[in-house]
Amino acid sequence: MTEYFESCARRMATKFHAEAHSFPSLIGADVLDRCRYLKNFPASLNLVSHLRENYAVLQEFARSVRCDGRHLIHDRAGMSEVECLLSPSVCFRWYRWLERSTLPDPRAITALGKCFRYESSNLSGLERLWDFSMREIIFVGPEAYVLQNRAVLIELCTEFLDELGLAYEISTATDPFFADSYALQAAYPQGFELKYELLATLPYSGKKLAIGSINYHQDFFGRSFLIEVEGGPAHTGCLTLGYERLALAFLAQHGVDETRWPKAALGGVQNAAWQVNRA
Amino acid sequence: MTEYFESCARRMATKFHAEAHSFPSLIGADVLDRCRYLKNFPASLNLVSHLRENYAVLQEFARSVRCDGRHLIHDRAGMSEVECLLSPSVCFRWYRWLERSTLPDPRAITALGKCFRYESSNLSGLERLWDFSMREIIFVGPEAYVLQNRAVLIELCTEFLDELGLAYEISTATDPFFADSYALQAAYPQGFELKYELLATLPYSGKKLAIGSINYHQDFFGRSFLIEVEGGPAHTGCLTLGYERLALAFLAQHGVDETRWPKAALGGVQNAAWQVNRA
Numbered sequence: 001m002t003e004y005f006e007s008c009a010r011r012m013a014t015k016f017h018a019e020a021h022s023f024p025s026l027i028g029a030d031v032l033d034r035c036r037y038l039k040n041f042p043a044s045l046n047l048v049s050h051l052r053e054n055y056a057v058l059q060e061f062a063r064s065v066r067c068d069g070r071h072l073i074h075d076r077a078g079m080s081e082v083e084c085l086l087s088p089s090v091c092f093r094w095y096r097w098l099e100r101s102t103l104p105d106p107r108a109i110t111a112l113g114k115c116f117r118y119e120s121s122n123l124s125g126l127e128r129l130w131d132f133s134m135r136e137i138i139f140v141g142p143e144a145y146v147l148q149n150r151a152v153l154i155e156l157c158t159e160f161l162d163e164l165g166l167a168y169e170i171s172t173a174t175d176p177f178f179a180d181s182y183a184l185q186a187a188y189p190q191g192f193e194l195k196y197e198l199l200a201t202l203p204y205s206g207k208k209l210a211i212g213s214i215n216y217h218q219d220f221f222g223r224s225f226l227i228e229v230e231g232g233p234a235h236t237g238c239l240t241l242g243y244e245r246l247a248l249a250f251l252a253q254h255g256v257d258e259t260r261w262p263k264a265a266l267g268g269v270q271n272a273a274w275q276v277n278r279a
Numbered sequence: 280m281t282e283y284f285e286s287c288a289r290r291m292a293t294k295f296h297a298e299a300h301s302f303p304s305l306i307g308a309d310v311l312d313r314c315r316y317l318k319n320f321p322a323s324l325n326l327v328s329h330l331r332e333n334y335a336v337l338q339e340f341a342r343s344v345r346c347d348g349r350h351l352i353h354d355r356a357g358m359s360e361v362e363c364l365l366s367p368s369v370c371f372r373w374y375r376w377l378e379r380s381t382l383p384d385p386r387a388i389t390a391l392g393k394c395f396r397y398e399s400s401n402l403s404g405l406e407r408l409w410d411f412s413m414r415e416i417i418f419v420g421p422e423a424y425v426l427q428n429r430a431v432l433i434e435l436c437t438e439f440l441d442e443l444g445l446a447y448e449i450s451t452a453t454d455p456f457f458a459d460s461y462a463l464q465a466a467y468p469q470g471f472e473l474k475y476e477l478l479a480t481l482p483y484s485g486k487k488l489a490i491g492s493i494n495y496h497q498d499f500f501g502r503s504f505l506i507e508v509e510g511g512p513a514h515t516g517c518l519t520l521g522y523e524r525l526a527l528a529f530l531a532q533h534g535v536d537e538t539r540w541p542k543a544a545l546g547g548v549q550n551a552a553w554q555v556n557r558a
Contacts, residue, residue, distance in 0.1 A: 002301070022281070022412075024408075024409075024410040025304060025393050025395075025410055026395070026409060026410045028349075029346045029349075029350065029351040030346045030348060030349070033344075033345070033346045038340075038341075038344050038351075039341045039344060040341075042330055042337045042340045042341045042344070043329075043330060043332070043337055044329075045329060045330060046327050046328075046329055047327070047328050047329065047330075047351070047358060048325050048326070048327055048365065049325075049326045049328070050322075050323075050324060050325055050326065050397040051321055051322060051324060051326075053322070058321045058322050061321045062317075062318045062319075062321045065312075065317050065318060065321070066312070067308045067309045067312045069309060070307075070308075070309070070362055071308065071360040071361060071362050072308040072317075072326070072360065072361040072362075072364075074361075076355075076358075079326060079355075081350040081351065082350060082351040082353075083349055083350055083351075084409075085351075086327065086365075114304050114393050116304075116305070118329040129303075130303075130305060130363075131303040131304055131305045133301075275554070
């Protein structure tokens, strides 16, 4: 099923001539700091440490480490400082890559990445995973370029979710993480929304699950990472699709019996499987 | 290029009727403990923590966190215990999945995963990445099934590396991580090697780079995870291919000028790119 989602997402990406990239899952603490993620989402951070590069520390760890069934029991003083975290999204790494550059033209890319958000006791079942797969299509360019592509994205997502035969809605959300009150004040009177969520209904609970989002960051990342285009800070926007949640919503709505799936989706899944097996 | 490697690996996997799976990058501390990885490779471990689920801790972190350009500056007492680590390989998760089961038949699967090994100051350039992509084909079954498939794997890898036009060797290594002295004593007289490395030459340094390995674990994981087949602990084996290293070796040997690449490999790369764009 992921292969099928992938083929749909790639088809969307080609409409924007989006180059395929891939990024590491680790992200530097300084990058998340500049994205304002550390201070705004402390509860969902995943801090990565290793052991200190000291022979005695390593030996003592090897001698004494054990598990209590759930946690590692070890001397925490042996842990290194935190240099990297697990990336909560794909696009941050792209903005970091473009840091201090002037783009000759607006640019679209696409990447599939593993993303990580700690969700405490909400981490049960497939609705919220600690570790999930996210496909993004990312735009960097002047304001008009990003807004125009966002409008096309909304259309393409509508086609895609219709092909899946899903009950869904695309609605504006008021929690763009990066927006400080200044950005919100500036954005709302001008009538452009910063975040649209793709919400699918889960029949078993009646709740709505965000299976993706379409974001417009204004020039927040352009300013944070000094990315210029056409003489000013670049504007950015992205589509995110969470594949595990998409699969959950699809199976929750249509069931596991393939004969009851919408025809277009069944054909897509079969075709994707055939492509893989033929490779 | 990764797409091309993927199509080759999938072609190999279909010869074994290996089902496609995918696994999270996080792995429980208890699983790595049972794989003897904690005690044998302390230096390469990546420990994942989050902040303690306490409002005061989160608030204090948000207020005071900063970066010194490289490390996170924060109150380490606010960090949780370590429940998960970043997985250093793909197959551990599969053995864990099969835990306490009796297989009706031998079974082959394949998965692509992100793997993580901390390598200290060796983490420079592409030869050793902290965070890399590994494709595995994994066999679980009786001894004869695993050994026979291993022989086929060696042939298929030879064909694959020949198609890439690489200068390489497949040679036995003496450091299977899981083997205690008993296993080594038992294995060597019987004349079966536990680990073959796929080594490609890097012309710029003259050194050999391990781009993959073919491993036979005897019944180590079968015993550790209580996996049974045909009335005894299952034997396991796997092929691992590291895509970033494979790409590095290919480019180091053939250069970036596509017209000088071996014909079969160029055709493969172009065909893989065409498949993606056509999707």
